[in-house]
Amino acid sequence: QKEVEQDPGPLSVPEGAIVSLNCTYSNSAFQYFMWYRQYSRKGPELLMYTYSSGNKEDGRFTAQVDKSSKYISLFIRDSQPSDSATYLCAMSITGGYQKVTFGIGTKLQVIP
Amino acid sequence: NAGVTQTPKFRVLKTGQSMTLLCAQDMNHEYMYWYRQDPGMGLRLIHYSVGEGTTAKGEVPDGYNVSRLKKQNFLLGLESAAPSQTSVYFCASSPYLAGGEETQYFGPGTRLLVL
Numbered sequence: 001q002k003e004v005e006q007d008p009g010p011l012s013v014p015e016g017a018i019v020s021l022n023c024t025y026s027n028s029a030f031q032y033f034m035w036y037r038q039y040s041r042k043g044p045e046l047l048m049y050t051y052s053s054g055n056k057e058d059g060r061f062t063a064q065v066d067k068s069s070k071y072i073s074l075f076i077r078d079s080q081p082s083d084s085a086t087y088l089c090a091m092s093i094t095g096g097y098q099k100v101t102f103g104i105g106t107k108l109q110v111i112p
Numbered sequence: 113n114a115g116v117t118q119t120p121k122f123r124v125l126k127t128g129q130s131m132t133l134l135c136a137q138d139m140n141h142e143y144m145y146w147y148r149q150d151p152g153m154g155l156r157l158i159h160y161s162v163g164e165g166t167t168a169k170g171e172v173p174d175g176y177n178v179s180r181l182k183k184q185n186f187l188l189g190l191e192s193a194a195p196s197q198t199s200v201y202f203c204a205s206s207p208y209l210a211g212g213e214e215t216q217y218f219g220p221g222t223r224l225l226v227l
Contacts, residue, residue, distance in 0.1 A: 004154075006154075008152070041220075041221070042220060042221070043116070043202050043204075043218030043219050043220050043221055044155070044202070044218045045217075045218065046215045046216070046217075088154070089153070098214065099157065099160075101168075102154045102155040102156075102158075103154055104152060104153065104154040105154060106138065
């Protein structure tokens with residue numbers, strides 16, 4: 001069993017839809033949770049960063065962490081075609097030097 | 113700022129050939145990383161460095177060597193390339209921020225095909 005599980009998709013939604021992306025994990029020591037966005041043939045870029053449990057909102061994006069269920073989510077409101085990308089969840093145990101464990105990514109396509 | 117740059121962008125090697133991938137960052141970051149990304153496997157850490165002159169093994173280090181002689185550069189070497197090393201290679205860097213959100217900044221990637 002992988003430490004981080006993520007459905008690779010692809011996930012196709014119409015423009016304006018609410019998108020829900022999820023990851024589960026097995027290591028209860030993870031404390032830092034991240035979502036990266038990766039456009040085709042580009043490097044990943046950090047989208048959201050959350051420490052421990054709770055919600056964090058940034059514009060149309062909301063990250064949720066439920067440590068009791070070992071489950072994290074990224075919600076995208078009013079999705080746009082420019083949101084079409086692969087979304088990678090990532091997590092680490094400590095700050096400082098980060099050994100980050102990544103999910104395989106979910107490919108999202110927002111259809112105009 | 114150029115951020116993180118990688119050279120070359122694409123390369124084709126024959127089995128047994130050697131090559132060096134160059135990563136450069138202009139953000140004065142302490143930490144640098146080399147990952148490979150394969151379909152269905154996600155990003156896997158090959159080697160990393162926590163400062164100039166230091167390197168350490170990651171999750172999949174076999175067949176690769178690294179050097180960090182200057183703070184801004186991190187080199188990844190393949191001494192004898194194998195088809196299993198066909199992949200997309202990403203370099204990343206991150207600052208040391210005590211108690212802060214230590215984002216990893218990624219380069220654009222190098223696509224390597226080993227025949």
